[in-house]
Amino acid sequence: MIRRREFLGLGALALAWPRLGFGGETLLAHMARPQDWATPTEYFDRLITPTPVFFVRSHFGPPALRPDRRLTIDGLVDKPLELGAADLKTFEEVTLTGVLQCSGNGRALSQPRVPGVQWEHGAMGQATWTGVRLKDLLERVGVQAGAAHLRIVGADLPPKPAVPRYVRGMPLARALDPTTLVAYRMNGEPLGLAHGAPLRLVVPGWTGNHWVKWLSALRVQKDEAEGFYMQTGYRVPKSPVAPGTVVPPADTVSLTTLPVKSIIGRPSDGGVAKVGPQEVVGVAFSGAAAIAKVEVSLDGGKRWTEAALEGEPGLGRWQVFRHRFDAAQPGTLHAVARATDQSGAAQPEKAQWNPSGYLWNAWHAVSWTVTA
Ligand SMILES: Nc1nc2c(c(=O)[nH]1)N[C@H]1C(S)=C(S)[C@@H](COP(=O)(O)O)O[C@H]1N2
Ligand SMILES: [Mo]
Numbered sequence: 001m002i003r004r005r006e007f008l009g010l011g012a013l014a015l016a017w018p019r020l021g022f023g024g025e026t027l028l029a030h031m032a033r034p035q036d037w038a039t040p041t042e043y044f045d046r047l048i049t050p051t052p053v054f055f056v057r058s059h060f061g062p063p064a065l066r067p068d069r070r071l072t073i074d075g076l077v078d079k080p081l082e083l084g085a086a087d088l089k090t091f092e093e094v095t096l097t098g099v100l101q102c103s104g105n106g107r108a109l110s111q112p113r114v115p116g117v118q119w120e121h122g123a124m125g126q127a128t129w130t131g132v133r134l135k136d137l138l139e140r141v142g143v144q145a146g147a148a149h150l151r152i153v154g155a156d157l158p159p160k161p162a163v164p165r166y167v168r169g170m171p172l173a174r175a176l177d178p179t180t181l182v183a184y185r186m187n188g189e190p191l192g193l194a195h196g197a198p199l200r201l202v203v204p205g206w207t208g209n210h211w212v213k214w215l216s217a218l219r220v221q222k223d224e225a226e227g228f229y230m231q232t233g234y235r236v237p238k239s240p241v242a243p244g245t246v247v248p249p250a251d252t253v254s255l256t257t258l259p260v261k262s263i264i265g266r267p268s269d270g271g272v273a274k275v276g277p278q279e280v281v282g283v284a285f286s287g288a289a290a291i292a293k294v295e296v297s298l299d300g301g302k303r304w305t306e307a308a309l310e311g312e313p314g315l316g317r318w319q320v321f322r323h324r325f326d327a328a329q330p331g332t333l334h335a336v337a338r339a340t341d342q343s344g345a346a347q348p349e350k351a352q353w354n355p356s357g358y359l360w361n362a363w364h365a366v367s368w369t370v371t372a
Contacts (some may be wrong), residue, residue, distance in 0.1 A: 036056065038121075041122060045265035057117070063154075069199070070083065071182070073219075075218075077220050094181060095185075099204070101207065105119045110360065115356075126317070149220075151217075151219040167226075168230065174203065183196075183202045206258065209233075238251050241355075245355070259286065262282055262339035264281070267335075269365075271366075273327070273369070276327065282364070286339070295338055334367045348363070
């Protein structure tokens with residue numbers, strides 16, 4: 001566990017974190033890479049993930065903090081536009097609550113193992129996001145006939161010129177979805193550098209790789225954006241494959257929607273509690289539809305009880321589930337949770353293996369000890 005509050009605030013000084021001994025909340029570092037930080041699982045017991053413990057994922061680390069960075073919008077448009085965060089004030093402001101989850105969250109649990117940042121559960125969080133609709137910006141520039149895709153670039157640069165830049169894309173239809181935002185606030189505060197200041201995309205229901213940070217250029221075009229992060233990265237097999245299969249790129253499709261998932265935040269796996277009232281609490285969400293129900297089993301999946309849900313239901317938005325019961329005697333307890341969304345999709349007992357360990361969403365189980 002490493003302190004990182006200063007990482008959020010001090011920009012270029014971030015790399016000096018081990019020598020900055022401030023107090024504060026902690027995240028979990030991955031692979032000694034200062035740009036990848038996981039939210040501790042015990043925070044998945046509430047509707048909003050506090051910003052100081054909100055996971056951070058970045059391929060190359062942040063660019064310099066430039067509150068005045070311009071965003072250009074060009075390509076197949078009538079009037080190309082260049083604007084700064086202050087210019088967004090002329091557009092309607094929107095705030096929504098949504099889950100940001102890295103497509104690689106849970107990858108560490110893949111069998112056989114797969115390469116990539118070995119996230120267990122902590123590469124996700126829910127925040128309120130405030131900004132303007134990307135749709136409104138695109139209406140201002142006037143999208144021309146024949147346009148079908150958006151190419152999206154952030155200001156971060158790879159460590160070496162030979163490494164491809166982080167370039168993403170999305171179909172124009174998703175860019176025009178009224179929930180797709182160009183955001184400048186997170187949990188009511190100005191966006192921090194680690195989370196994309198001054199501007200980032202918010203794409204509720206879709207995986208984190210689409211939520212481009214340090215937004216600097218949007219291009220409207222006919223074809224899908226090109227580059228490593230479109231044609232090679234962030235793809236899954238077109239149809240399920242056996243664990244360990246090598247899948248050629250031609251047999252893959254781009255990742256988009258977050259599959260239905262729940263995670264138990266408390267009790268912690270391996271924790272200790274006193275005899276008496278017990279509470280299993282966690283979060284559940286789906287990028288396809290609102291959550292319909294979360295069930296908890298205390299006997300390894302034979303009998304299930306529906307948990308109480310808190311918070312507003314919505315696509316790409318998590319709700320808290322809570323199941324209370326009494327433990328009359330000391331011993332070891334087990335709980336497992338599974339969510340079902342309103343499209344009928346149910347969280348699977350085992351996740352569908354794929355070569356990059358994307359979209360892991362198996363049932364989450366915890367065990368804890370009850371003492372007298
Ligand atoms: N410019 C830029 N945007 C980016 C990335 C990046 O490396 N560069 N990483 C993406 C990935 S893979 C994820 S999961 C999310 C993480 O967002 P967070 O750090 O705010 O949690 O940012 C996305 N946006
Ligand atoms: Mo990610």
